[in-house]
Amino acid sequence: MTKIYNIEELMELSGVKFGTSGARGLADKMTDEVCYAYTVAFLQHLEESNNIDPACQVAIAGDLRPSSPRICAAVAKAIEDKGYSPLYCGEIPAPAIAYYGILNSIPSVMVTGSHIPDDRNGIKYNTPVGEILKEDEQGIRRQNVSIPEGLCKENGFFSTAYELEKPYQAAEDIYIQRYTDFYDEQALAGLNLGVYEHSAVGRDTLKRIYSALGANVRGLGRSTKFIPVDTEAIRPEDCELALDWCKNGGYDALLSTDGDSDRPLISDEKGHWLRGDVAGILTAQHLGADVVATPVSCNSAVELCQSFKKVSRTQIGSPYVIASMKEASASGGKMVVGYEANGGFLTNSALVEEGKALAALPTRDAVILHISILLEAKKRGLSVSGLVKTLPERYTISNRIKEFPTEQSKAKLATFVESKFADNANKIEAVFGELCGAVEAIDTTDGIRISFENLEIIHLRPSGNAPELRCYNEASSEKRALELNELCIEIMSDWR
Known part of the structure; x- marks a missing residue:
């Protein structure tokens, strides 16, 4: 008998829910049936919004997690059963599959859990113009999906295995050409770079x-x-x-990414990893941005450096940054970019130099950040650490408490903002007053961002894609920001 699932109800039943980066959950809960249903819902939403051509291709890629090939197969089967053509592009970076989709005006799907442990996984859905936004997510959640009789066993896994085709290599090649065609072949000449490969899906792509x-x-x-x-x-x-590595290898910088290679890491020549929100400012400066969209959690040096005509603060998550960038471009922004505290950098405007154009890529991309910082340092005759020193001295540190249920996080933080400002300030000062003193302002754009009169900041929020409670701290010295973060985590650990 055919099963009918409402996606909103299936999310609660399976525990695989949408967050700031697509659907995520425990890998064994992301059964073939669940992944099939979510993908059918995604395609139905595109059909309803007239955002997919009949019988078109839908590109698929995955990261290096053990569960990713199986989930890619479930996604491909759903695409095929809906009358579209699945194009499996192999294990390539998330921005590579999104870029291929945008170039060809087709949807794309990335199977990845990003940075979370490999007992979990996730699915990122992209429309023909880029990442799904919050309105797309709502459209997917309200879908009702039919599961064909006999497709899955009682445990939710396929009755008959679906085999993926041999990967289509061109998608990765096109992403690499995006950069090698735009930048001079000697753009990074003279630099000694180390690529921290770990299990990042784009480790070989970066090296190429x-x-x-x-x-x-x-x-x-x-x-x-x-x-x-x-x-x-x-x-x-x-x-x-x-x-x-830097002490013994003589590197100008180390470069790396997270699991699906959309969020970058870059170190200076001494081996100190740059904060993503610091790297984002430097990248935006190099690209000549006039408008920057960035979440409320990011370092306030973006305003203090006075390099940009407008800085737009958003909720945390790339969908919010993308929405803000689109609004800025519609309002006349010439070079509109966005970045997140995790280092993810997005562009909503083409970069034009010497008659060549680097097309906009409104999804997190690690490569544009790496190249921009290296080129800016080279242009100014500075080391990466020297380039960082050109920014105002504001330091941010973040950490999180793992296995902290989202609903528990929300309930705890709600107690600090359930009445008028003076009462809320008193409650906050009772907990954090010995650390920072008097409260100056409270921002609830995303979680609770507390500014104190001593110019220090404590920002608390539930993670949007994992059962974690995150804590961000900002101060005028790195030592103090680290100390503040450690003390806050210690206090918050008693909340469970």
Whole structure:
């Protein structure tokens, strides 16, 4: 008998829910049936919004998690059963599959859990013009989907395995050509670069690009086991590796990404990883941006540096940054960009130099950030650390408490904003007053961002894609920002 699922109800039933980066959940809960249903719902939403051509191709890619090939197969089967042609492009970066879709005006799907552990996974859906936005997510959630009789066993996995075709290599090649065709073949000549490979799906892609632009590139730390590298909360062991590599290798910078290679990591020549929101400012400066969209969690040096005509603060998550960029472009912004604290950098305007154009890519992209910072440092005759020193001295540190249920996080934070400002300030000062003193302002754009009279900031929010409570801190010195973050995490640990 045919099963009918309402996607909103299936999310609650399966525990696989939409967050700031698509649908995510435990890999064993992301059964073939669940992934099939979500993909059918995505396609139905595109049909309803007249955003898909009949019988067109839908591009698919995945990261290096053990569960990704199976989920890619479930996605492909759904695409085929809906009358479209699945085009499996292999294990390539998330921005590469999104870029291929945008160039060819077709939808695309990236199977990835990004930085979260490999017992979890996720699916990112892209329309023919880029990432799904919040209105698209709502359209997907309200779909009713039919599951053919006999497709799945009682445990939710296919009765008959669906085999993926041999990967279509051109999608990755086109992404690489995006950069090698635009930048001079000697653009990075003279630079000694280390690529921290770990289990990032784009590790070989990065090496191909930077080598093609003239750099001396060496791969480091390659892993056959998935490593959950989070570019926003960098693991201590990754900090130690970077320091050791730069001490002994003489690198101008280390470059890396998260699991699906859309969020970048870049270190200075000493092996200190740059914060994503600092790297974002430097990238925006190099690209000559006049409008920058960035979440409320990001470093306030973006305003203090006075490099941009307008800075638009958003909720956390690329859909909000993209929506803000689109609004800025519609209002006359000439070079509109966006970035996040995790380093993800997005462009909503083409970069034009010497008669060549680098097309806009309104999705997180690691490569544009890496190249921009390296070129800006080279142009100014500075090291990467020297380039960072050109910005106002504001330092941000973030960390998170794992296995902290989202609803529990929301309930706890709600207690700080349930009455008038004076009462809320008193409650906050009772918890954090010994650390920072008196409250000056409270911003609830996304979670609670508390500005204190001593110019320090504590920002607390539930993660949008994992059961984690995140804490961001900003201060006038790195030592103080780190100290503040550690003390806040210690206080918050008692909330569970």
